[in-house]
Amino acid sequence: MDIMILAGGLSHERDVSVRSGRRVLEELKAAGHRVSMHDVDQNLIPSLRDLGDGVVWPLLHGASGEDGSLQALLELVGVPFVGTGSKEARVAWTKPVAKAVIARAGVTTPDFVTLPQSLFREVGAEHVLDAVAARFDFPLVVKPARGGSALGVSLVDSRDQLSRAMVHCFAYGDMALIEHAVVGTEVAVSVVGTGDSARVLSGVEIACEGPYDYDARYNPGRVEYFSPARLDSAAAAAVEQAALTVHRTLGLRDLSRIDLIVDADGVPQVLDVNIAPGMTETSLFPQAAEAAGGSLAEMYRDIATAAIERAGS
Amino acid sequence: MSNPDHGGTRLDPWLQSYAARAHNMRASEIRALFSVANRPEVVSLAGGMPYIGGLPLEDIADMMHRLIIERGEVALQYGSGQGDEGLREHITEVMALEGINAHPDDVVVTTGSQQALDLVTTIFIDPGDVVVAEAPSYVGALGVFRAHEADVVHVPMDADGLIPELLESTLTSLATEGRKVKFLYTVPHFHNPGGVTLSRERRPQILEICQRHGVLVLEDNPYGLLGFDTEPLPAMRSMSEDGVIYLGSFSKTFAPGYRVGWAVAPHAVREKLVLASEAAILCPSNASQLAISTYLEHADWQGQIKKFREQYRDRRDAIIEALEEHIPQAQWNVPQGGFYVWVKLPEGIDSKSMLPRAVTARVAYVPGTAFYFDGQGSDHLRLSYCYPTPEKITEGVRRLATVVDAEMETVRIFGAGSGAAASTVDFPSPDLA
Numbered sequence: 001m002d003i004m005i006l007a008g009g010l011s012h013e014r015d016v017s018v019r020s021g022r023r024v025l026e027e028l029k030a031a032g033h034r035v036s037m038h039d040v041d042q043n044l045i046p047s048l049r050d051l052g053d054g055v056v057w058p059l060l061h062g063a064s065g066e067d068g069s070l071q072a073l074l075e076l077v078g079v080p081f082v083g084t085g086s087k088e089a090r091v092a093w094t095k096p097v098a099k100a101v102i103a104r105a106g107v108t109t110p111d112f113v114t115l116p117q118s119l120f121r122e123v124g125a126e127h128v129l130d131a132v133a134a135r136f137d138f139p140l141v142v143k144p145a146r147g148g149s150a151l152g153v154s155l156v157d158s159r160d161q162l163s164r165a166m167v168h169c170f171a172y173g174d175m176a177l178i179e180h181a182v183v184g185t186e187v188a189v190s191v192v193g194t195g196d197s198a199r200v201l202s203g204v205e206i207a208c209e210g211p212y213d214y215d216a217r218y219n220p221g222r223v224e225y226f227s228p229a230r231l232d233s234a235a236a237a238a239v240e241q242a243a244l245t246v247h248r249t250l251g252l253r254d255l256s257r258i259d260l261i262v263d264a265d266g267v268p269q270v271l272d273v274n275i276a277p278g279m280t281e282t283s284l285f286p287q288a289a290e291a292a293g294g295s296l297a298e299m300y301r302d303i304a305t306a307a308i309e310r311a312g313s
Numbered sequence: 314m315s316n317p318d319h320g321g322t323r324l325d326p327w328l329q330s331y332a333a334r335a336h337n338m339r340a341s342e343i344r345a346l347f348s349v350a351n352r353p354e355v356v357s358l359a360g361g362m363p364y365i366g367g368l369p370l371e372d373i374a375d376m377m378h379r380l381i382i383e384r385g386e387v388a389l390q391y392g393s394g395q396g397d398e399g400l401r402e403h404i405t406e407v408m409a410l411e412g413i414n415a416h417p418d419d420v421v422v423t424t425g426s427q428q429a430l431d432l433v434t435t436i437f438i439d440p441g442d443v444v445v446a447e448a449p450s451y452v453g454a455l456g457v458f459r460a461h462e463a464d465v466v467h468v469p470m471d472a473d474g475l476i477p478e479l480l481e482s483t484l485t486s487l488a489t490e491g492r493k494v495k496f497l498y499t500v501p502h503f504h505n506p507g508g509v510t511l512s513r514e515r516r517p518q519i520l521e522i523c524q525r526h527g528v529l530v531l532e533d534n535p536y537g538l539l540g541f542d543t544e545p546l547p548a549m550r551s552m553s554e555d556g557v558i559y560l561g562s563f564s565k566t567f568a569p570g571y572r573v574g575w576a577v578a579p580h581a582v583r584e585k586l587v588l589a590s591e592a593a594i595l596c597p598s599n600a601s602q603l604a605i606s607t608y609l610e611h612a613d614w615q616g617q618i619k620k621f622r623e624q625y626r627d628r629r630d631a632i633i634e635a636l637e638e639h640i641p642q643a644q645w646n647v648p649q650g651g652f653y654v655w656v657k658l659p660e661g662i663d664s665k666s667m668l669p670r671a672v673t674a675r676v677a678y679v680p681g682t683a684f685y686f687d688g689q690g691s692d693h694l695r696l697s698y699c700y701p702t703p704e705k706i707t708e709g710v711r712r713l714a715t716v717v718d719a720e721m722e723t724v725r726i727f728g729a730g731s732g733a734a735a736s737t738v739d740f741p742s743p744d745l746a
Contacts, residue, residue, distance in 0.1 A: 010349055010355075012672060167666055171667060171723075
């Protein structure tokens with residue numbers, strides 16, 4: 001099978017993307033597939049045209065890789081590709097929209113508000129932040145409304161920390177999502193497949209010393225992972241059902257990772273949706289795949305094969 | 314990989330085995346952002362990469378070819394721990410340009426002067442010892458000092474370099490506190506990142522103060538021959554043979570790809586440096602050393618340095634003009650040589666906090682915090698003008714201006730002092746060198 005991995009790009013998550021791409025490439029190459037890795041640059045479209053019967057696996061994280069732009073290009077050129085289509089990607093990428101869709105499907109997600117930087121300028125930052133503090137109980141999470149890898153994310157314990165968190169967030173994008181920080185057991189659930197045939201892999205529990213930030217995600221040590229998650233059977237089933245519902249409701253394809261937190265009442269609350277989950281040596285999707293048994297290479301091959309079959313049907 | 318206490322995994326089976334000093338060696342957001350800087354769409358004013366395109370590459374290719382044909386069996390073999398004798402002779406000729414009168418036996422060849430920094434730190438620093446350094450100071454040196462668990466105390470500079478009175482008062486207070494100061498680390502010529510040069514008058518004053526306090530001087534001088542309109546000032550080593558360890562490099566005057574630098578040290582120190590180097594790497598690369606020797610023998614290397622000076626002066630002019638036109642609200646020095654402009658941002662702007670916005674705008678710089686041991690420097694950034702063309706430099710500064718404007722807007726909205734929290738030094742990468 002010919003597989004072209006797309007990795008790199010120009011987003012803030014380029015480094016993570018390149019590392020993800022290399023890991024997937026190594027697994028598939030070792031399994032005997034013909035795999036190449038390309039950046040998204042001026043040579044992309046000619047390379048896509050030379051791909052023949054192969055399949056593209058976009059592993060770009062962040063804007064242009066996950067916001068539906070790249071997927072739209074691949075659809076335009078007409079090459080089969082792994083993962084969610086452009087329209088669904090656009091919805092999943094925009095966190096406030098995805099949260100609204102998820103909530104309508106009956107899945108709980110933390111209470112939130114989305115605020116653009118321009119609003120703070122027009123109305124006055126202190127007034128807006130006072131309103132946020134009056135409306136929400138602390139702690140809060142402030143994060144870019146679009147983005148990943150915990151870039152621009154802050155955990156805020158009190159009103160006086162809000163300004164700094166907003167500045168940090170707006171350095172990554174002009175729209176901030178402020179949500180209630182739920183205390184509980186954090187679980188990442190990887191989903192493979194599409195529609196009714198989608199299935200969850202074992203949830204991976206993240207027990208982190210301090211915030212699960214960039215440092216914790218990409219430097220082994222501060223996080224202890226448990227797979228399966230240490231949940232009672234009812235909570236575990238609720239988590240799996242929530243992840244599947246999100247994957248299906250948002251129309252995600254082939255693979256995704258749904259990040260949730262199980263609150264004190266055992267209710268899973270969805271924090272984030274990833275249509276191109278990280279595949280680095282410390283990432284959660286490969287951990288879940290390994291915990292599910294079988295080899296990573298086989299799982300990656302099956303994912304690529306599904307994309308080819310979909311294109312042929 | 315399981316943790317027997319909990320049944321989970323931390324993804325690194327050797328976590329409990331690392332030395333304490335390794336726990337600070339961590340991938341960071343800042344390093345991740347620099348991965349974008351290598352894309353051609355991005356104007357990188359971050360890394361101190363010399364303009365290799367200015368070298369006569371075909372001539373160098375011929376020289377390297379001849380080297381392997383004629384001396385391949387030596388070039389590809391192990392060599393001496395102290396370094397090739399022929400190259401050490403050449404190095405003494407290079408140093409003579411800055412008034413240093415050294416014997417080839419005084420020279421230890423290293424894998425870039427970065428390894429020399431590591432060797433000096435290895436043989437002098439116990440955990441908790443103090444290194445005194447300029448404020449700001451070269452990020453690569455700070456990384457070495459941190460790795461060896463030194464404490465760094467910064468001393469301010471002005472337009473004439475390190476301020477003698479403040480060095481004196483710092484050393485006095487450290488002595489009063491009973492702190493053990495092992496050496497002063499200084500980049501006296503065309504400072505990285507400060508861009509300033511220690512004046513001729515101050516050089517003997519600094520040496521005298523250090524001598525009186527029993528403090529060795531570590532003189533790091535990669536840029537000394539890269540002055541635009543002036544001849545090099547005498548190196549501090551030329552004024553004191555016993556009180557100075559001098560570090561030199563071919564990375565900026567020729568090519569960093571060979572990774573060849575050197576140290577010149579008092580006799581006893583030199584012996585320890587050789588032993589430490591042999592313990593670390595056995596010997597520096599013979600192929601690289603002979604390549605440099607061949608270049609120095611057969612190429613007009615002084616003419617090449619003159620060309621580099623002219624090219625870098627044009628780029629310095631481009632960046633200063635662009636700063637004047639696009640970011641007049643900032644402040645900067647006008648370097649007379651070297652690679653860097655040290656820019657003070659308008660009040661309230663935090664250079665580290667602003668970096669993601671700059672990457673989005675396709676321009677990269679190094680935040681000022683990288684050049685301090687204690688998280689200072691957020692109000693500064695370093696711009697390198699050595700690598701991009703003058704046109705690219707102008708475009709990069711224009712993009713940076715839009716970023717600064719946007720950040721000022723954010724500061725106006727949320728108030729000064731709301732930027733990123735102070736951070737400790739990042740471990741250096743070639744992007745920051």
